[in-house]
Amino acid sequence: EAGVAQSPRYKIIEKRQSVAFWCNPISGHATLYWYQQILGQGPKLLIQFQNNGVVDDSQLPKDRFSAERLKGVDSTLKIQPAKLEDSAVYLCASSFDRVNTEAFFGQGTRLTVV
Amino acid sequence: RKEVEQDPGPFNVPEGATVAFNCTYSNSASQSFFWYRQDCRKEPKLLMSVYSSGNEDGRFTAQLNRASQYISLLIRDSKLSDSATYLCVVNRYNTDKLIFGTGTRLQVFP
Numbered sequence: 386e387a388g389v390a391q392s393p394r395y396k397i398i399e400k401r402q403s404v405a406f407w408c409n410p411i412s413g414h415a416t417l418y419w420y421q422q423i424l425g426q427g428p429k430l431l432i433q434f435q436n437n438g439v440v441d442d443s444q445l446p447k448d449r450f451s452a453e454r455l456k457g458v459d460s461t462l463k464i465q466p467a468k469l470e471d472s473a474v475y476l477c478a479s480s481f482d483r484v485n486t487e488a489f490f491g492q493g494t495r496l497t498v499v
Numbered sequence: 500r501k502e503v504e505q506d507p508g509p510f511n512v513p514e515g516a517t518v519a520f521n522c523t524y525s526n527s528a529s530q531s532f533f534w535y536r537q538d539c540r541k542e543p544k545l546l547m548s549v550y551s552s553g554n555e556d557g558r559f560t561a562q563l564n565r566a567s568q569y570i571s572l573l574i575r576d577s578k579l580s581d582s583a584t585y586l587c588v589v590n591r592y593n594t595d596k597l598i599f600g601t602g603t604r605l606q607v608f609p
Binding site: 416418420425426427428429430433435440441476478487488490491492493 | 503505507533541542543544545548586595596597598599600601602
């Protein structure tokens with residue numbers, strides 16, 4: 386079974402530039418998560434989708450971050466404009482449903498903002 | 500107060516030692532509990548779910564204490580390969596959010 390695919394693996398941009406990350410979840414998984422993990426910290430949930438609807442985006446900095454999940458499958462996360470403090474690993478995860486099921490993570494995108 | 504709290508460590512233990520991690524959660528509506536393992540520069544992976552009755556998987560034992568709102572993970576006979584960060588994860592049924600703790604770093608030395 387193919388896992389969660391993310392791209393790119395690494396990205397270096399200058400502050401105030403924009404960047405986009407892509408995620409393809411495991412086939413059949415209805416729930417998709419985007420997490421931000423800053424070095425030395427646990428993953429912080431940015432946004433959670435159930436199919437193509439947003440379940441929770443309370444911690445998404447909406448002035449600069451946006452995310453969509455077209456047709457309830459692939460998802461993109463965008464940052465515009467980027468700040469230095471956005472340097473982190475952005476992890477995408479998916480699960481079969483919302484409760485009591487394992488979340489599978491992609492390898493993440495390591496973003497460095499200079 | 501953070502919703503899920505863990506001692507960040509690091510815990511440095513010799514091979515063969517027994518080590519225990521605790522995790523506390525603040526929201527009594529939490530329904531599901533997990534331990535994830537994260538190796539350096541890798542993604543988190545599920546280690547085990549935590550059931551009300553407690554559960555064991557080989558050298559790993561997880562326990563849940565709802566009254567005190569904490570979860571524990573016990574690792575017996577530590578191996579070098581157990582060196583990693585162990586993340587405590589809580590799922591609140593009414594929001595279905597998976598909330599991660601900061602993680603506890605374990606380093607097993609020869």
